[in-house]
Amino acid sequence: MDPGSLSPREFDVVVWGATGFTGRLVASHLLERYGAAGDLRWAVGGRSARRLEAVREELGPGANGLSILVGDGGDAAAMDAVARRTKVVCSTAGPFARYGTELVAACARRGTHYCDITAEGQWIRRMVDEHEAAARASGARLVPCCGFDSIPSDLGCFFINEAMRSRTGRPCAEVKLLVRRLRGAISGGTAASLLKLIEDVRDDRDARRMLADPYSLNPDGERSGPDGPDRRGTAWDEDVDSWTAPFVMAAINTRVVRRSNALMNYAYGRDFRYDEAQMTGRGLRGRAVAAGMSGTLGAIVGMAWFRPTRWLLRTFVLPSPGQGPDARRRARGAFDMLLVGRNDTAELRACVQGDRDPGYELTSRMLGESAVCLARDETTPNVGGGFWTPASCFGDRLIERLERNARMTFTIESDG
Ligand SMILES: NC(=O)c1ccc[n+]([C@@H]2O[C@H](COP(=O)([O-])OP(=O)(O)OC[C@H]3O[C@@H](n4cnc5c(N)ncnc54)[C@H](OP(=O)(O)O)[C@@H]3O)[C@@H](O)[C@H]2O)c1
Structure with a gap:
C-alpha cells in the first residue's frame, strides 16, 4: 500500500x-x-x-x-x-x-x-x-x-562497491574501513544509550549472543557468511602501514553493512567480507596509542557492567542527557574514513570525509x-x-544529498 x-x-x-x-x-x-x-x-x-x-x-x-x-x-x-x-x-x-x-x-x-x-x-x-x-x-x-552510525560505513561500502563494479564488472570481495581521523565528542543522550545497551545485554544471555553474532541484523534464514567476531586488541595493518585498534562503532556498523548486502540481494556477493578498525600510526607510539584505545574501551564497558561503577561513570565521567559539545567544538570536529576494497583483479581506495563534528553537527x-x-x-x-x-x-540518492547539503564527500583515492 x-x-x-x-x-x-x-x-x-x-x-x-x-x-x-x-x-x-x-x-x-x-x-x-x-x-x-x-x-x-x-x-x-x-x-x-x-x-x-x-x-x-x-x-x-x-x-x-x-x-x-x-x-x-x-x-x-x-x-x-x-x-x-x-x-x-x-x-x-x-x-x-x-x-x-x-x-x-x-x-x-x-x-x-x-x-x-x-x-x-x-x-x-x-x-x-x-x-x-x-x-x-x-x-x-x-x-x-x-x-554517523552507520551512514559513512554503509554508504561508503556501497560507493566503493559501485566504483569497483564499474571498473572491473564485479564488486569487491572484501572491504576494510579504516578510521584515519576522528575529532568529536559525545552527548549525554549517546552516553545514556550506551549504558542502556550494556544494561539490556548484561542480564540477558540471548541478547549477548545476538549482539556477538556478526550477522545479527540480517533477515531470518540469512544469518551466516564468512565474517567472524569483531576485532579485539591491537594489530599491525600492512595495507596502510599503521597500528590499528578496534573501532568503537564497528559493532553496529558492520552489522548494518552486512544487512545492506543481504537486502540488496547480495549485490556485494555472498562471500563478501567486511571489517572496521581505527588507525593509530606507526612505531612504538602508534602501538601504544592502539593499546591505550583498546584498554580504554574495555575499561568503559567494564565500568558500565557493574552498578556502582556505572553510577560513577554516569555521575562523574559522562555528560547528562540534553548536554553535548558546544558550537565552537562542533565546528572544530571532523572525520576521515579510508575504505580499502579488493577483488581478484583490482584494489581500490575510497574515502568518506566530513568537516564538522560527526556525532552531532x-x-x-x-x-x-x-x-x-x-x-x-x-x-x-x-x-x-x-x-x-x-x-x-x-x-546514490542520499550520497548526492550529503555532498550537497551535509559537508560530506565520497571520493576515490586510488585505483590499483
Ligand atoms: N547514530 C549516531 O551517530 C548518533 C549521534 C548522536 C546521537 N545519537 C543517539 O540519539 C539519541 C539522542 O541523543 P541526544 O544527545 O540528542 O539526547 P538528548 O539530548 O538526551 O535528547 C533526547 C530526546 O528524547 C526525548 N525524550 C525523553 N524521554 C521521552 C519520552 N518519554 N517521550 C518522548 N521523548 C522523550 C527528550 O525530550 P525532553 O527534552 O523533553 O527530555 C529529548 O528530546 C541517543 O540515543 C543517541 O545515542 C546517535
Whole structure:
C-alpha cells in the first residue's frame, strides 16, 4: 500500500525529539536548508509543549510558523496520533529502546515512513522481528541508523562497491574501513544509550549472543557468511602501514553493512567480507596509542557492567542527557574514513570525509537529509514497506544529498 493513499498527511516530516541535543540540530538544519514555510512541510515534536516552544523561539523568527506535536514516547495512542499526521517521522528521542518502541510500532501500522539515529542493535533486531510484517503491509519504509552510525560505513561500502563494479564488472570481495581521523565528542543522550545497551545485554544471555553474532541484523534464514567476531586488541595493518585498534562503532556498523548486502540481494556477493578498525600510526607510539584505545574501551564497558561503577561513570565521567559539545567544538570536529576494497583483479581506495563534528553537527544533517529522501520518495527502485538500511533504501540518492547539503564527500583515492 502506498502510504500517501491512506489519507493526505498534514506534514511531510516531523522531527521527533526536537528538544534534545541532536533534535535541535536537526530542526536547525531543516530550517536553514528548507525554511519553515517552503515546499517541505515539517513540524517539531516531543513530550513537552513548553520545551518545544522554547526550541521554536531559539530557532529564531523564521521558525514562527512551525507546528508543534506533543506526546510521550510510552503512550501508544499519542504515538499513533503523531504517525497519522505525517508522511515521515525522523526521530532523535533516545535511548530508543526506552522511548522509541511505540513510535516505530505506530509508523509500521500507519504506513508512515521513519528514520532515526539509533545504534542499539538489540532494539533494532526486536523492532524488525515485531514490526516487519506490519510495515510490509502498510508500505512504511523504516530506516534506523541514519547518523554517523552507520551512514559513512554503509554508504561508503556501497560507493566503493559501485566504483569497483564499474571498473572491473564485479564488486569487491572484501572491504576494510579504516578510521584515519576522528575529532568529536559525545552527548549525554549517546552516553545514556550506551549504558542502556550494556544494561539490556548484561542480564540477558540471548541478547549477548545476538549482539556477538556478526550477522545479527540480517533477515531470518540469512544469518551466516564468512565474517567472524569483531576485532579485539591491537594489530599491525600492512595495507596502510599503521597500528590499528578496534573501532568503537564497528559493532553496529558492520552489522548494518552486512544487512545492506543481504537486502540488496547480495549485490556485494555472498562471500563478501567486511571489517572496521581505527588507525593509530606507526612505531612504538602508534602501538601504544592502539593499546591505550583498546584498554580504554574495555575499561568503559567494564565500568558500565557493574552498578556502582556505572553510577560513577554516569555521575562523574559522562555528560547528562540534553548536554553535548558546544558550537565552537562542533565546528572544530571532523572525520576521515579510508575504505580499502579488493577483488581478484583490482584494489581500490575510497574515502568518506566530513568537516564538522560527526556525532552531532553532521549526524543531524545525515538524518535530516534521509528524512527528506523519504518524504520525496528518493529511494532506490523497488523499495517497498519494511525495515531498510541507508544503503539499501537510498543508495546514490542520499550520497548526492550529503555532498550537497551535509559537508560530506565520497571520493576515490586510488585505483590499483
Ligand atoms: N547514530 C549516531 O551517530 C548518533 C549521534 C548522536 C546521537 N545519537 C543517539 O540519539 C539519541 C539522542 O541523543 P541526544 O544527545 O540528542 O539526547 P538528548 O539530548 O538526551 O535528547 C533526547 C530526546 O528524547 C526525548 N525524550 C525523553 N524521554 C521521552 C519520552 N518519554 N517521550 C518522548 N521523548 C522523550 C527528550 O525530550 P525532553 O527534552 O523533553 O527530555 C529529548 O528530546 C541517543 O540515543 C543517541 O545515542 C546517535
